[in-house]
Amino acid sequence: MLDLVTDLAVTLGYAAVGIALMGIGAVLVDLATPGSLRHLIxxxxxxxxxxxxxxxxxxxxTIATTAIVASDGDFLRGIGSTAGYGLIGLLVMTVAFVVLDLATPGKLGELLVHPEPHPAVWISAVVHVAVGAIIAAAIL
Structure with missing residues (x-):
């Protein structure tokens, strides 16, 4: 029974770090785009x-899951790498967004929240996912 309680506590720890990272990511996306992301969506x-x-x-x-799996059951290592790699991933996604913004005409943030569908959103989305995959591969 003690193993179950420990496993549940570890799961809650990882979930808390993952939710915090996703919250930070949402704030960064909100800062990069005009208007309130919550209102827009x-x-x-x-x-x-x-x-x-x-x-x-x-x-x-993707980054958080890979860091957890790569920790091989070592909670302290896993929670540290989940937070660390997650923050690095968010930093790299932010830099990639700035680079993409510089490489495209106009303000990318404005295009990405335009009410009409815009193909630029798919490019930016793929950059996010690709950065997540690159960081995940670096973990392994």
């Missing part, structure tokens, strides 16, 4: 904003 039903945020969350989840 839930009130205006802006698909571009939703795709952008979802891709960030998938990337963060």
């Amino acid at each position: 839930w009130h205006e039903r802006n698909a571009n904003a939703a795709i952008l945020l979802a891709s960030n969350l998938v990337a963060v989840g």
Whole structure:
């Protein structure tokens, strides 16, 4: 029974770190785009904003999951690498967004929350997912 309680506590620890990382990712996406991301997605039903945020969350989840698996059951190592690699992933995603913004005409953040579908959102989304995969591969 003690093993079960320990495993549940470890799971809650990893979940807390993962949720915190996803929250930080959502804040970073919100800062990179004009207006309130929450309002754009839930009130205006802006698909571009939703795709952008979802891709960030998938990337963060990929990094966190890989860090947990790579920890081989060592909780302290796992929680540290999940937080560390997650923060590095968010930093790299932010840098990639800035680089993509510099390489494209106009302000990328404005294009990505435009009410009409815009193909730039898919490019930015793939950059998020690719960064998540690169960081995940680096963990292994």
